[in-house]
Amino acid sequence: MIDTVDGYLFDEPLILVSEDGANLLARSTPIAFVARGEYWVNNHAHVLRPRFGPVDFWAARIEAIDISPIVTGSAQPKLTADALRGMRLAVPSESEMDAIVRYIAQETVKIDALIGKAGEFIALAKERRSALITAAVTGQIDVTKAA
Known part of the structure; x- marks a missing residue:
């Protein structure tokens, strides 16, 4: 501003x-x-x-x-x-327009929920990555052994 x-x-x-x-x-x-x-x-x-x-x-x-x-x-x-x-x-009819708007609103709710879940997954993955790096650096896990 x-x-x-x-x-x-x-x-x-x-x-x-x-x-x-x-x-x-x-x-x-x-x-x-x-x-x-x-x-x-x-x-x-x-x-x-x-x-x-x-x-x-x-x-x-x-x-x-x-x-x-x-x-x-x-x-x-x-x-x-x-x-x-x-x-x-x-230009569709007004009733078709209303139906399209309702459909978009319903699908947007679903998409927003998926975006929220993806955000939660990303945050959890970052947290686990950080914990794994800390464990490797502090010697809590051995990263020299091949799997």
């Missing part, structure tokens, strides 16, 4: 889409997500208000698209407002 903001610009769920940066092509983090509550948005994000359908669907839909053909710039990749407006997307 460089400075503080006294107020906010938005107080509704809207979609924020990255405007520029290497992540537009690398996609190591999401480029589209839903912002909720009171918030302010800087000039490096596109703010989208869908005409219909749940914002969560549209954020996920944009996130699933390969936007590399419409990203310009080589030194600093950029997704212009014109390019974003020019995108053509298949």
